[in-house]
Amino acid sequence: MSVKTIAGVEVNVSEEGYLEDMSQWNEEIAKEIAGEIGIELTPKHFEVLNYLREKTAAKEALTIRKVGKSGIVDIKELYKLFPKGPLKFSSKIAGIPKPTSCI
Amino acid sequence: MKNLVILGAGTSGTMMANHLRPKLYHNEWNITIVDQYKTHYYQPGFLFLPFDTYTEDQVKKVGKKLIHKKVDYIQKKIEKIIPEENKVELEDETLDYDVLIIATGSKIAPEETEGLVGPLWKKDIFDFYTYEGALALRDKLREWEGGKLVVHITEMPIKCPVAPLEFAFLADSFFRKKGMRDKVDITYVTPLTGAFTKPTCSTALAYLLKDKNIHMESDFSIMEVDNETKEIVDYEDRRIPFDLLVTIPTNMGDEVIERSGLGDDLNFIPTDHNTLQSLAHENIFVIGDATNVPASKAGSVAHFQAETLTDNILLYIDGYPLKKEFDGHANCFIETGNNKALLIDFNYVTEPVHGKFPFAKIGPLNLLKESVFNHWGKLAFRWIYWNMLLKGIPIPFVSRNMSFKGKVFDIKPEIK
Numbered sequence: 001m002s003v004k005t006i007a008g009v010e011v012n013v014s015e016e017g018y019l020e021d022m023s024q025w026n027e028e029i030a031k032e033i034a035g036e037i038g039i040e041l042t043p044k045h046f047e048v049l050n051y052l053r054e055k056t057a058a059k060e061a062l063t064i065r066k067v068g069k070s071g072i073v074d075i076k077e078l079y080k081l082f083p084k085g086p087l088k089f090s091s092k093i094a095g096i097p098k099p100t101s102c103i
Numbered sequence: 104m105k106n107l108v109i110l111g112a113g114t115s116g117t118m119m120a121n122h123l124r125p126k127l128y129h130n131e132w133n134i135t136i137v138d139q140y141k142t143h144y145y146q147p148g149f150l151f152l153p154f155d156t157y158t159e160d161q162v163k164k165v166g167k168k169l170i171h172k173k174v175d176y177i178q179k180k181i182e183k184i185i186p187e188e189n190k191v192e193l194e195d196e197t198l199d200y201d202v203l204i205i206a207t208g209s210k211i212a213p214e215e216t217e218g219l220v221g222p223l224w225k226k227d228i229f230d231f232y233t234y235e236g237a238l239a240l241r242d243k244l245r246e247w248e249g250g251k252l253v254v255h256i257t258e259m260p261i262k263c264p265v266a267p268l269e270f271a272f273l274a275d276s277f278f279r280k281k282g283m284r285d286k287v288d289i290t291y292v293t294p295l296t297g298a299f300t301k302p303t304c305s306t307a308l309a310y311l312l313k314d315k316n317i318h319m320e321s322d323f324s325i326m327e328v329d330n331e332t333k334e335i336v337d338y339e340d341r342r343i344p345f346d347l348l349v350t351i352p353t354n355m356g357d358e359v360i361e362r363s364g365l366g367d368d369l370n371f372i373p374t375d376h377n378t379l380q381s382l383a384h385e386n387i388f389v390i391g392d393a394t395n396v397p398a399s400k401a402g403s404v405a406h407f408q409a410e411t412l413t414d415n416i417l418l419y420i421d422g423y424p425l426k427k428e429f430d431g432h433a434n435c436f437i438e439t440g441n442n443k444a445l446l447i448d449f450n451y452v453t454e455p456v457h458g459k460f461p462f463a464k465i466g467p468l469n470l471l472k473e474s475v476f477n478h479w480g481k482l483a484f485r486w487i488y489w490n491m492l493l494k495g496i497p498i499p500f501v502s503r504n505m506s507f508k509g510k511v512f513d514i515k516p517e518i519k
Contacts, residue, residue, distance in 0.1 A: 015302050059376070060367075061397050064294065064324050065258055065353075069368055075324065079338040085322035088296050100300035101264040103308070103437070103447060103455060 007032045018091065018098045022056060025095030034093045041093070045081055047072045049094040056096040062087065063099075105132050107416070108191055108200040110181055110359075112138035112166045114146070114402045114493070115391030116206035118409040121495035124171040126417060135198060136170060137191070139180040143169055144234055145488055147402060147481075150266055150438065152237035153229075153244055154277045161485065163234070169493050181207070184363040186384045202386050202416060205372060207359060209262055209392035209400055211236075213352035216257055218328035227333065228348040231270065232262065240349065244277070249286030250346030255335060256293050257325055260369075261354045262392055262400040265447075267291070268298055269438040270349060275315040276440035290318040292335065292343060297321050303454045304447075307471050311439060354400070356393055371395035376451070377427035379412045386419075388412055398431040398451065406492055407432045410503040432505045434460075436481035444477035446470055450505040456512055461500040463509025470510070 004013045007028035012020040019025055034041045051070050055062055064087050068075035082089040087099050109116045120136045148162035167176045182192040191198045211232045213219045230236035254271045271291045278284040291298055298312055298319060299305040312319055326338045334342040356370030365372050373382040374394040381387040390412050391405040398404045411429040418425055431451030436444045446468050447455040459466035467476055491498055
């Protein structure tokens with residue numbers, strides 16, 4: 001774990017740059033992380049990000065399928081918003097942990 | 104008389120029946136277990152069936168024989184759970200319960216992916232998560248002359264998340280032994296960011312794929328199988344060609360969970376992560392693959408859960424608060440081929456680490472390092488499963504919660 005300044009705020013991040021504490025997140029931080037990845041955030045992006053944050057706060061595991069059934073986007077649209085790895089990039093921008101397997 | 108009903112006589116259900124029967128008075132509690140099938144499979148053995156390492160007989164027994172004699176075993180289909188009335192409808196009778204344990208597991212749902220159950224299914228496309236699938240794949244591998252082998256995970260969560268990787272490693276050894284490794288191209292395809300998603304593991308184990316010449320395609324979420332061109336296709340139209348596709352289809356909880364309105368979108372039941380009580384109904388408990396807890400869907404997890412759940416059922420019956428004890432502990436052997444294996448030990452929050460197991464500094468098993476000892480451990484486990492684990496006999500020195508003794512936190516994950 002290390003401390004990084006994103007959008008003028010000091011936040012704790014994992015080795016791979018995921019926020020360790022989702023309560024440190026704000027929209028400016030999201031925009032800056034998205035910028036590093038090369039994504040410009042639109043209101044639609046934020047709808048997805050807020051959905052991910054709500055589900056994470058409720059301790060529900062996230063999958064691409066789940067986001068696809070959220071009523072916000074289908075899986076194709078999710079890929080359009082967050083190309084080349086929709087769940088990992090959206091999680092990173094949403095300030096929630098990286099989706100992992102057991103090893 | 105009160106009734107405790109267990110749904111599902113797989114690893115979890117069988118363990119719960121055998122744990123609880125000696126602990127509940129026979130004149131106070133009936134225990135009934137329901138399963139529609141006659142056969143209990145040793146599911147970890149399905150990994151070895153395709154390579155002719157295990158025979159059919161080594162991975163199956165009659166389910167009823169594994170369960171305490173004083174438990175009623177009903178071999179019938181479960182139609183519906185009605186929590187509001189504390190009833191379970193079976194195909195031709197209805198059971199009342201005071202306490203219900205749901206252990207209905209998870210299974211593959213290949214029909215969830217377009218084109219998977221098409222003209223190539225069981226011809227060039229196989230699963231090994233079912234007994235029938237593993238045998239069909241064995242027959243294919245006996246004859247297969249080589250080409251592009253693609254080992255593929257559809258989506259998470261899956262039962263035994265490392266099994267696909269083990270399959271790829273064992274396939275490498277298998278084709279080497281057959282003297283045809285040069286004719287086989289192995290590609291490992293995952294929807295995750297890599298074969299190893301935890302930083303400690305990607306650091307310690309990245310060499311494995313390289314050494315075995317296994318190609319990797321990550322972040323691949325399958326949209327469909329193109330049966331014409333023999334390719335799997337993702338949502339960004341990335342295409343991976345195959346001659347032989349070994350896929351892990353979507354894993355889902357049992358349909359009875361959906362019929363009863365108890366599950367999430369994959370039919371897994373929202374369950375308290377630490378007590379294993381259902382979040383919706385206080386007299387329903389859930390164990391093993393049927394839960395939605397973020398632990399691995401694996402026998403070792405079910406084994407540790409069973410110990411906590413046994414205590415919690417007894418506490419619940421006597422009106423005491425439940426223990427918030429289960430920590431997501433998993434302990435898994437990972438076959439890496441060439442008669443070697445890894446052992447990993449982790450929980451909800453602690454990543455797999457180096458060290459010795461089960462005795463600090465002594466072992467004999469090595470954590471997160473390949474060894475022949477670990478491979479013997481995996482093979483010995485089949486005996487332990489049938490003779491100790493299912494019967495509820497504690498495995499000496501292996502505790503339900505993860506222990507930090509003998510663990511070495513020496514891996515510095517790579518910074519990306």
